[in-house]
Amino acid sequence: MGGIARTPHQRGPSAKDLLRMQWDFPVYKPVEAEKTDATTVRMRQALSREAAITYLAGTDPRPLLVVRECRVCNKTDDALLTPGADNERTILLSRWFHCVKLPVDVLQKDHPFNALFPDKSSEHLFVAQRDGASKVPLESATSRTELWAAMSTILGAAYSKDPVAVAKEIAKSFDRLDVLDKRVVELEQRRDDLMESDSKPDLAKIKKVGEEIDGTKRDIARMLDSIQKQFRIDVKPEAPAAK
Amino acid sequence: MKAFVLVLLAELFAVATVQAQVPPQLPPAADTRDEAFEKVDPYTKGGSAAMDRAGYVSFGPFLFAEGVKTQDIEEAIGTSTVIWIETAHFKLGSTLKTYKLRGDQKEAKRLREEFGRLEKRFDKFAPPRGKLDPWLRAHLFAQRLEELYTWFEQRFHLSDDEFDPTRRPKDSTTRTTGAYLGMPHKFTVLLLEKESSLVRFAKRFLDQEPKGYVRWRLGGSMALAISADGVRGYGYELESAFTCMVLAEETHNLLDGYRDAWTACPMWFKYGLAHVVSRDIDERWTISALGTTREFGDDSWKWQPRVGRLLANGFVKGFEDLFGWTKWDEIKPQGHMLAWSRVEWLLDRKGCDRRVLLDELCVPLLNLPESERARHFAERSRAALQKATGAGLEALDLEWREYVAKNYAK
Secondary structure, eight states: OOOBOOOSSOOOHHHHHHTBOOEEOOOOOOSSOOOOOSSOOOOOOOOOHHHHHHHHHTTOOSOEEEEEOOSSOSHHHHHHSOTTSOOHHHHHHHTTSEEEEEOGGGGSTTSTTGGGSOSTTSOSEEEEOTTSTTOEEEOTTOOHHHHHHHHHHHHHHHBSSOHHHHHHHHHTTHHHHHHHHHHHHHHHHHHHHHHTOSSOOOHHHHHHHHHHHHHHHHHHHHHHHHHHHHHOOOBOOOOOOOO | OHHHHHHHHHHHHHHHHSOOOOOSSOOOOOOOOOOOOOSSOTTTTTOHHHHHHHTOSBSSOOEEETTEEHHHHHHHHTOSOOEEEEOSSEEEEEOOOOEEOOOOHHHHHHHHHHHHHHHTTSSSOOOOSSEEOHHHHHHHHHHHHHHHHHHHHHHTTOOHHHHSTTTOOTTOOOOOOBTBTBBSSOEEEEEESOHHHHHHHHHHHHSOOOSSEEEEEETTEEEEEEEHHHHHHTTOOSHHHHHHHHHHHHHHHHHHHGGGOOSOSOHHHHHHHHHHHHHHHOTTOOTTSTTSOOSTTSSTTOHHHHHHHHHHTTOOOOTHHHHTOOSGGGOOHHHHHHHHHHHHHHHHOTTOOHHHHHHHHOOOOOSOOGGGHHHHHHHHHHHHHHHHHSOOHHHHHHHHHHHHHHHSOO
């Protein structure tokens, strides 16, 4: 789920998967059970800002990156992912955020999360700590440098190790992953061509190609495993409440 | 129920995460702007006589599934711009935006044929030039779904009467009481433009977070929710590709809903039949047959010569090789093509009682442990084919091979 990175490079499937925004699309569920039929209407209510933040954060320990979809403009995408620009850094940094996307009707006064985006003049995106503190509102006019600075500030305060440096290391892996992905596609096509050949198939060659495919896929799996380990950085423990 | 949803989602997750073919160019950035739909259908004007002529029961609001109103869905996905249509056998919701035709000749030809059939349902119908507006897309899908249902009933010698207890013939052997192939409620379909809408809906009502699409059993109906965003995300831009995927997945639901069988039908038959349906629309887009398309625009979608060469080169085992599949990702590209070929051949084979075949394959599993499924599907498939054709597996296999050798172009 989530948008695929718009980057100048055409990435292979492994890197593409890592560069997919991992959006959470929260839907507020009332606590009480209800029965509905075709005619009954249940009224919804806006939560307080604090309650809305708490609900969105859930049990995810990461700082928040919250975006609202917009009915009349494309600001949602522009605010975070600039068409034509290199979004890879943004997407990578977002992995250390709990990325939340809210629907267009969040602007309605009775929407449970309306307190976060009260009206049309509200920003389309903000980053904040998990409890909503240190909020930085952002817009489509925000430059990439300002966006990354805001993200870095929040990340630096939230994590025990700097994710920005880790993101740079991970980005270096993408070109190698692309090479391996391309190799798998070429080998699979070669195997298909050998199996579907008009002439007598070379079974030894098919077997060898199959082994090369397996080997390359193992290399990809090892790289992905290493990258996933790099993504795991502990958040700083929350400060105890003041007495 | 949760276990069943997870079974289907495991298949789906494999579809979404297995490496997709790289399209020739990146799809354009998603336009997340909502499109303003006309509140009243411009084709029927909402009139009751016009709706009757179109074969429609309601434009909503209505109960979508047990405990789920159309208003609940609108609230969950965050928009009230949903087109709702209830037909004889389906409840359909659509947030699909206007589709601009891309100049694909095959797609244009198929649409002209569909317009010819759709025209008879409306008092006035002027086929649009160059685009399909949201209401027209909904009408087209309503027509496609009902045509699929009719095809399914005709192909397997079923009828609405036998599922309606008030009209069932006295000598009917049908065992279930649900009016919709055995399900108590109509089949439900949500066609969503945005992936975010799909996930919001599934989170609210299923506690799941699908990618691209999800099939599930909600209350007493078999449901499908699919996002156009998700399908475009894998490089399939044409409306015909989206249509192929919708109808292929709905075929799975018809089989899962038949006599409330729910995942009882063996995978080789489900995927084989779904591929038959999809390829009847447009052979280029058998989307769930992952690995069969090498490059967009090449000839890899032409499966007959590929199957023919696989057979000639000795890479095809017997019928039984397909029977034991229990997971989607067990199916190799060659397996998809062979399942399609065998099912298509069976459906047309003289002396194959398709009704018996369907009945014997779609018997509910009754808490069968996962570890027993492969063996069970193999035994069930063997017995079903014997009963439906009067022939053993070896004889059938030989017959199919002769058919391929004679009829498939090389």
